[in-house]
Amino acid sequence: MTGPRRVALQGDLLDVIGDPGWSAPQDAPSGVRFRPGHWLLIEDGRIVDVRAEAPGPDWRREVRTGQLILPGFIDTHVHSPQLDVITSYGTELLDWLETYTFPAERRYADPAVAQAGAATFLDALLAHGTTTAVVFPTVHKVSADALLAAAHARGMRLIAGKVLMDRHAPDGLRDDVVGAEADSRELIARWHGTGRLSYALTVRFAPTSTPAQLAMAGRLLAEVPGLYMQTHVAENRAEVAWVAELFPQARSYLDVYHRAGLLNERSVLAHGIWLDDTDRALLADTGAQIAHSPSSNLFLGSGLFGWRALEAAGARVSIASDVGGGTSLSIQRTLADAYKMQAMQGVKLSAWKALYTATRGGAEALGLAGEIGSFEPGRSADLCVWDWASGPVAQHRDALARGLHERLFAWLMLSDERNLHETWIAGTCRPSPIRPDRSGVSR
Template sequence: MTTDTPSRIALRGDLLDFTADPGFAAPAGAPGVRFRPGHWLLVADGRIAGVQADAPDASWQRVDHAGKLLLPGFIDTHVHSPQLDVIASYGTELLEWLNTYTFPAERRFADPEVAVAGAERFLDGLLAHGTTSAVVFPTVHKHSADALFAGAERRGMRIIAGKILMDRHAPDGLRDDVRQAERDCVDLIQRWHGRARLAYALTVRFAPTSTSAQMQMAAALIEAHPGTYMQTHVAENKDEVRWVAELFPEARSYLDVYHRHRLLNERSVLAHGVWLDDTDRVLLRETGAQIAHSPSSNLFLGSGLFDWLGAEGQGAHVSMASDVGGGTSLSMIRTLADAYKIQALRGVKLTAWKALYSATRGAARALHLDDEIGSFDVGRHADVAVWDWAHTPVMQHRVDLAQDLHEKLFAWMTLGDERLLEAAYVAGVPRYHRRP
């Protein structure tokens, strides 16, 4: 795709975004939904300049996507760039999954050429699925983070990432040590954090693979470098929870391990959180940390059914994540459909409004980036995905029968996938377009 864009472009389509959290209200009563069909989205120098019903004057380059659905680019808050190699692998739960599939795949990224090729494939894959921002785990190798950041900078993407920290309970070729890891992180922070649209995340894989000394080092770097993030996993699987209790008997819970090591704050992103209790959820609220809900992965690995309503009821932030390769697709549409199924099993009906909010403005808000991404508000980066309403005759028939916008959008979310994506813009630059 081209790396150049006119300073003033106008995109026409059916614009949908959110001004507030729709919550778990019934579709008809949900607040915050903003739908402007047949409108023009004005983009100046890569940012949203306005929205209008009438065609703009000749000073704007017009791109007509009439009849298409325009959404803010999706934000995936937890995904593993090297795990495209093991997506859709058979027959294991979390801990066996790591040893059988994940660790061998990540060890291959010790080769810098493999790391570069993997980063390029992954970033192009995100864009081809309508995802323009992500919180990403590369591997323990410093050059894997370099490759990811460099590729994201070239594409103008909003990426939060950092080399994985693992100094125990990992195979040869995937362990670091506290001192070397600290030097690597400091160098990566100085090189990439705050550059272009990039941010650094201290990346503790999960408590079992980091010593207390390593987690304390990560906390010190977070405190020394304002604006950095922390990402990790928590309470995904029952066997994992039992293992953490054995390794950290002094901690009240798995989440408390991170709290004791000063790793919970408003920029902490914790994947899964399936097996948290009410005390944990209160701690999330008090620290501002968020759960990156990974429904497809939780279903595929048999990890459990996340209590989204309970988490938000205690004041915790919840965003949406594909968790590839435990998750089975980079498509946030497929991920949202799986989220509906999990909540249905818990007796909760997830609306399309709430689901889409969690992968756009809701995720941006949880990451403290809602002044930059996640909506069509003036001043936001023009990260835009252009979608067909249907891609098969059956789907078209179902969408045509919809009696209102929510019914239409729910059918779109439930039946759709990345094949619906026509184009993706990053800061107003076209970065993906479907081949004829």
């Protein structure tokens, strides 16, 4: 991907550079920066300045008057092959895996399927405004290789790795400890630190890895600097009970990973619904994060996530679509479900907190705040241009909004990929495939 060396993009710039917490929303809280009609200056793919006045003629000017410009969204847990089974009907987690997920993932042993699936998935992320993601491919090395290669070709910030799964899985979806380590080492050597890629040791979940495989993953995590680890934890009560049977020596589901050396500040664990106070303290102590997946939790009937309790214990929380358990790659729809889930527990999620979690907060949780998540100078120019409102209902609501928070909250609840005009990756523009006609004017 290549683009102009110096680009100036004008529009309504909004980023949130500090956690707003859980207090009642204000229109101008500390850490929220709204700069309507400002210019974002991008040089060699990185942000160099924000200013009110237009730059000189040595900058290519891209005008997006009246459009909302945000940092690209960060999805911290999503499954690339599961677009095939998104919105599948009628089961809870364990049955859902057997009925829908595992058959879909078996197809990714075919290199042609893996390559086509990776391209479809990554283009879909970009078409929904997601520029960074932490992704599960499948157990097949070719699946991880195809996904990482496709992300590199698009210049995307991606964290992914071959799934580790050596038991309690169907034929065609199991590896073994020796082969999994060899495949992982080869993929790490090829992709970890290449371009904007990082490798993640990808434990499917504790029941599908033997203690020996978990220990192997722990050794690799300690050995190779900068590796991530991704897995699932405490999503469903039947799953938690199964883990207790399989690992009777562990204090809890989370403790299984801790004993294997898999918890550190680069560990991303999806769900985390059925945790206790000791688990929450362990997450805080190790720096591991929970990738909150509200759409999936609601769709599969897994439970209500205790976001405030985790943060009160000092643990980190990011936001995730978890497609295909989740029903959309849209981070706005995911955040709308997060709002509803918290409301059911008497907690109100503000638009500021929601936007922070999907941008700068996610970057901080991944240790990437120096690269993505805000419009600070030096950050990669990963951003999206959105319509404030699309369609008569949203346009009517937007026109009546009183103050910035009300306007942004309505945008979060009513918008989706149909509001997206374009996604920028490292300063290169990719028009939305849904809305390829840009209303802005280049000059």
